[in-house]
Amino acid sequence: MPSGKILVAQGGGPTAVINQSLVGVTLEARRFRSVERVYGAWHGVRGIINEDFVDLTQETSHNLEMVANTPSSALGSTRDKPDMKYCQEIFEVLRAHEIEHFFYIGGNDSSDTVRIVSLEAQKANYPLRCIHIPKTIDNDLVGNDHTPGFPSAARFVAQAFAGANLDNASLPGVYVGVVMGRHAGFLTAASALGKKFPDDGPHLIYLPERTFVVDKFLADVKQAYERFGRCVIAVSEGIHDESGAPIATLLAKDVERDAHGNVQLSGTGALADLLCEEIKSKLKIKRVRGDTFGYLQRSFIGCVSDVDQREAREVGEKAVQYAMWGERDGSVAIKRTGFYSVDYELLPLEAVAGKTRTMEDEFIAPSGTDITDAFRLYLRPLVGSKMPDAFRLRFNPVPKRMNRG
Amino acid sequence: MPSGKILVAQGGGPTAVINQSLVGVTLEARRFRSVERVYGAWHGVRGIINEDFVDLTQETSHNLEMVANTPSSALGSTRDKPDMKYCQEIFEVLRAHEIEHFFYIGGNDSSDTVRIVSLEAQKANYPLRCIHIPKTIDNDLVGNDHTPGFPSAARFVAQAFAGANLDNASLPGVYVGVVMGRHAGFLTAASALGKKFPDDGPHLIYLPERTFVVDKFLADVKQAYERFGRCVIAVSEGIHDESGAPIATLLAKDVERDAHGNVQLSGTGALADLLCEEIKSKLKIKRVRGDTFGYLQRSFIGCVSDVDQREAREVGEKAVQYAMWGERDGSVAIKRTGFYSVDYELLPLEAVAGKTRTMEDEFIAPSGTDITDAFRLYLRPLVGSKMPDAFRLRFNPVPKRMNRG
Structure with missing residues (x-):
């Protein structure tokens, strides 16, 4: 019988909207009957190793909304890049806690972490659904029109x-x-x-x-x-x-x-x-x-883009939907569908992990x-509404009177 | 017969609200029947010497309002500190243009400039009303509860x-x-x-x-x-x-x-x-x-304080009122009268000029x-309304299961 437990963590450099994705995962997950507990790991994969979990199911939705509007990673972050041994330790902890879904919000280094964890889970025949949720101010994830945090x-x-x-x-x-x-x-x-x-x-x-x-x-x-x-x-x-x-x-x-x-x-x-x-x-x-x-x-x-806020929330929500209704691990990606409109898709982790998009x-x-x-x-559409604007005095010169040579 | 001409300039480092004071002077001056023209000098006292004047009377009130909400000095600024010779050149230009009122928006260096110009005007028996309008992010003007730009x-x-x-x-x-x-x-x-x-x-x-x-x-x-x-x-x-x-x-x-x-x-x-x-x-x-x-x-x-915007506008308005209805030159100062409320007064230039307030x-x-x-x-009251606020996840720890020693 499924445990109904999911785990979410944040990796890499914080952004202004990374908590939107965290809250998107948390609130969307709670709408699924099969989900009993939403855990968060403090300081990314490091917190998994250390079993430093917080029960996000015990949060109020009001506080979650306030956290969503707060910049930086509410769960803390890490620069750790798991190797094989590190991943094996992760499994031991996930198994012990009967975690079934792992959501990791981060950039290309974090997506590579998700890829390794996903592979290790498969090798270990451990039923773990791993979804990478995109985030980076550098906008350097391949396969995405743009990346939450960048706008x-x-x-x-x-x-x-x-x-x-x-x-x-x-x-x-x-x-x-x-x-x-x-x-x-x-x-x-x-x-x-x-x-x-x-x-x-x-x-x-x-x-x-x-x-x-x-x-x-x-x-x-x-x-x-x-x-x-x-x-x-x-x-x-x-x-x-x-x-x-x-x-x-x-x-x-x-x-x-x-x-x-x-x-x-x-x-x-x-x-x-x-x-x-x-x-x-x-x-x-x-x-x-x-x-x-x-x-x-x-x-x-x-200083935040309302478009960015909305999309960061949505990639969190979509991650949960892909995990619950989908058949495979992957990385949530943003596709532009209009000027301005977006939709989301789940890319294979290998398509995103460790790769760098440049301009x-x-x-x-x-x-x-x-x-x-x-x-x-x-x-232009990404930076959102109410951009401050600069105005100048118009040039109405006054004739000179000094007749200086 | 009076010329009905006033001149306004901005000196020293720009602030987010210095244009509020500029627009405060311009719009308030135009409400006085005796004022026929409001000139602005480009780049402070340097612009006076060079006769680089713009006729602000030809601006629309809409554009003035937009400029008021734009940070930095719309007229440009200068770091020039006039000596005696510099001041004499200023007089020649002011005389030639029949300027009767000089408003200089700036910090302690600028207030000292106004003091020197005022003294030179008196020595030369030239009827010039000189008003210093406070501005500095450093909040280091004496005689003021605080200074526009600082909040x-x-x-x-x-x-x-x-x-x-x-x-x-x-x-x-x-x-x-x-x-x-x-x-x-x-x-x-x-x-x-x-x-x-x-x-x-x-x-x-x-x-x-x-x-x-x-x-x-x-x-x-x-x-x-x-x-x-x-x-x-x-x-x-x-x-x-x-x-x-x-x-x-x-x-x-x-x-x-x-x-x-x-x-x-x-x-x-x-x-x-x-x-x-x-x-x-x-x-x-x-x-x-x-x-x-x-x-x-x-x-x-x-990133601007609405309280700062309002007060910066008011010091400009009050400067004009002091000039038109008052009998002496001076420096507009902010007094705190309640929590939170302010009023304004005109200090002698010598009380402010060249002095530095510290904490x-x-x-x-x-x-x-x-x-x-x-x-x-x-x-707290100075930084204005709608300050963004930071929220945290509450601490609901999950019991550890690994029994690691």
Whole structure:
């Protein structure tokens, strides 16, 4: 007889809407008669190993709704990437608790974890339904039109650049804003949505999809600065030279790597400072400022896309439906069906796990330092309603009277 | 016969609501029959010298309202600090254009500019009414309960720390957030408003009002980290050692100074990186991340306090009323009259100009690394309505089954 127990966990970097998916799973699961208990694991797979479970069935629906609207991972997260031994430990715990359905909300590393757990379950002949629920601000999951979490982060970046552009117009100079995104430039490209008037910044956008050449960069900045009297630049933290070496590591003394072998690019202002220093020293521009948006991009409370909220909730709901009515494990994916409308499908885990989507060529302008209208059209509906808008005074000049020569 | 011309300009760093004051002046002035033209100077006093004027009387009230809701200085700003010669040039231009009222929206440097211009006007026996309109995210103008621009920046900082705390709880480690504020710690202290539960961060707050001792800092972080298993730290960019030397300059290779002799503290991630490096190397904590909030604090579009908006509008309106009905130059100041209610008064320019308010002792906890309830009560009404709120899952643990020893 089935135990009626399901387990949900959150992995990888938090987003503004990852709790929507958690609550989507929890509330939808409770609508199935067969589900008796919804457990959550604290801190992802690490919490499974440690049997750190919370009974979400004992939550009130009101508090769940409030948690859904709270950014970051309410269950906590982990950067652990289970190997074979780790997965065997997971099974021991799942078996002991008679867990029948495992939902893991995360990015490509987390989807690979789900894939391994699913395979191990099959090998062990253990009846476990494993569903990966997509989440990443990087928008780098293959097979998805876009990924929950990205639209809200994109909205933050667009609003940040809209403001930075106004600030830079007020006190002209060069402004460099460094945006998250190791391999995929989607989030950096979202900076373009902060642009309203033709002379607004960002005037230059540097993506990890294109090789970064310092001399070319300086020439671009010089040209834009001469043209606009100022220059706002969006730079991905993942920009690299032609050998593939991140520009950021040229500066970093100690390179820190996580359990996935990834170099730490966030949580340091080194890249922005390096680029500013180059501009100051080589172009002799005095007012050069750099900001690294850092963790605010994914955690800032109060900047969220309503479209993103809704979809993040839906992927959680659909995950439960696929698990209860479907015949196979998989990864929930978002398909665009209209302008703007989406539907969902369950992709095989192998189709998503461990793969990285980068920006399609059609989204990047031939110059390599701008995005296309195709990208603008792709992104606009995702960032949701009530986007703040910037207005200017109109130009009604007063005739001069001083007759100065 | 009076010319009926007034001039308004914006100086210093932009804020989220400085355009409310600009529009407050413009719309209120147009209600006075004696006012025929409202001019704006592009880029502050620099625009006066250059006769770069825009006729705001030709604006529509609709566009003015839209501009009022747009952050940063719609007229542009300047860091110029007029000396005697500069002021004489200002007079020549004002005389030539028959300007009768000069409104300058800015911080303590700008108020000093207004003071000098006012004195020069008196010396030259030129009938010019000069009013300073307060603005600064630093909240460091004396004679004011608080300063327009500060509440919105405080709201940004509170929301940023509320999110950073959630992110840090999800993936525990040490997080350092560096906040603007050269001499006054008000904005850094606002980080405490992001705190909801007793174990929420920021766990430590470092203000420029207290001497920063690196060894004490490390001991504080160690203690908090051991207690909470993580640590969120708010640091003012203006922290300094006992000699008064900014901690930031210990790292900076080239120290840049503006026309006011101020060292550049913003637009670089050096301080955060330095502090993170200290924590990593001395405390052997692996996951240490630093963000420098930078220009987002004052320019981010879409994070504004409605109370701040209203008051910024009112100081502009009151400035015009004081100019039209009053007998003297001065600086508009905000007085708190209830919880929560304010009124305005016109202070003598000498009472405000060039002076710097810092945080009162009653706002800083004896530990020196926290704020008091008095400050919480002071700040809460300023950040306005609809503050986003963070919710947690309640603790309903599931009994362990593994009997691991």
